[in-house]
Amino acid sequence: MDKNDFFELKGILEGCDNVLILTHKSPDGDTLGCGFGLCAYLRDLGKKANVINNENFPVRYNFLYDGYYVQEFEPQFVIAVDVADAKLLGSHLKAYMEPGAVDLCIDHHISNKFYAKKTFLDGKASAAALIFYEYFKAIGYEISDHIAMCLYTAIATDTGCFKYQNTTPSAHMAAAELMQYNIGFETINRRMFDVKSKGRIKVEQRVISNMEYYFNDKCTMIVITTELMNSCGAEPAEFEGLASIPLEIEGVVIGITVKQRHENVFKLSVRTTEEVDASAFCRRFGGGGHIRAAGCEIEGSLQEVRLKVIQAVAEALGEEYDG
């Protein structure tokens, strides 16, 4: 995106009012950071704006919506942030999946479906929040500490604290500036990356001790069934974000998390090293995502799903598998 794009965006944002900001289901730091950052900016411009999500906003991110309150208005303009596909809004926001329901989308996923009337996409940005960061710089808007905190959190979480391949020099440069606001970046990072609840520890223990190894440990898989979730006695939120665990084992090139959605529906989260294209892997099952992190849904019994997945892994790795 260049200066012209940002000035076009400025015209749009300054021209709209009574704005509903949509974030994607199972919200992460990027969608929420963009959502609450954009909301604060619009309210600062004197406009009415709310942020909504398919679920309640996770407590884990409550510092992003500290002081936020719902405003009363009839939405006139709908903006989706960090939402690649209207389907990702979730079933409670089904109304916004209709063609033409979303006026503006600001996103960084190359897989973006261009479902909105107007889309600003920067597929090279580490996080959608970087588009807002560059936007605020381009138009000379002085961000508040709160907006800096939203943007820092979004960038840090989407890059795994500047660890993942999607980290760019621009992400580091933005962090260098954003951390100088009064945001307590080390407290954010401790909270986002280090601290776990006792329930979470229990969940990780269970999941790791049941980890499955395939193809000389080049592939690991964790399976989270409804039964396991119930037997752990932990909150459903404790089962979010486990997808990085299978790739943490030495030598693993593809790590798969299989999570039961319904009786015969399983959600796959796939993480890979440079040897495997996670996005291509998930496209086999009608999903997609990034080259190192992607997802899809597969129907069938757990047995059937496991078999399909292992066969697909065998093909991706050029290995033999006879089931």
Place this chain on the structure above:
Amino acid sequence: MDKNDFFELKGILEGCDNVLILTHKSPDGDTLGCGFGLCAYLRDLGKKANVINNENFPVRYNFLYDGYYVQEFEPQFVIAVDVADAKLLGSHLKAYMEPGAVDLCIDHHISNKFYAKKTFLDGKASAAALIFYEYFKAIGYEISDHIAMCLYTAIATDTGCFKYQNTTPSAHMAAAELMQYNIGFETINRRMFDVKSKGRIKVEQRVISNMEYYFNDKCTMIVITTELMNSCGAEPAEFEGLASIPLEIEGVVIGITVKQRHENVFKLSVRTTEEVDASAFCRRFGGGGHIRAAGCEIEGSLQEVRLKVIQAVAEALGEEYDG
């Protein structure tokens, strides 16, 4: 450090030859990154230089010394990098603990003991490697991919991948530039921060499932006895660096790792949040360290040591404890 300091340093480094570079015992990414980075620079200037350590260089960091070979020469100039105190060189390098044995020290620890004939210290630098980074920029030296890799690794590891409080805007700015060299930063980060061996996973599982909770979970303790180490069937190296685990539980303000050294000798590693001074805590037992990370040794049976520690925690937290 300013331009004048860097030009003085340039004079020293260009004027010396047959250089022995000392790194600190239990070497980390910063001391090794500085050591091998400086060695590559000196060799590029046509000088002879070697890097030594109290132990063998850890395999974990082998990408830093890939291609490194020992040169034959009689040392004429001795440089210590990231070594705050000559004692930290370790018993095998005792000869360099003598006054006057080290010619030059380049370091970022404010606790530096000024044991060298000449010291360049930047107590504000996130890593000693940042001093080298600024030095190379100041003198206009074009670093190689290998040196960039050494410096990036040093900065990333010393800041916990830009997560810890010691991370500075300068650290992010340096990373933004260094990651653009051909260093595979994501592979470095994965290796430094994410990947664990199957043995390590087993060790963590054991240690976490035996974690002890005190004072409404404000204090957690893990105890690693010789017996536990033997029964895990994992390499001793797999038991290093567990000290951050007890502080990873939500609400914990002091996390303690007790590791058996001998029959009746236990080493404590103490990690704290801002509520507790880890250094003051360890001074009660004749130890010390940083405000959030410190250590000490306590003699006695495990029962006795546990009691002493819990009583000290009670005092530090202002809690009652009746044993």
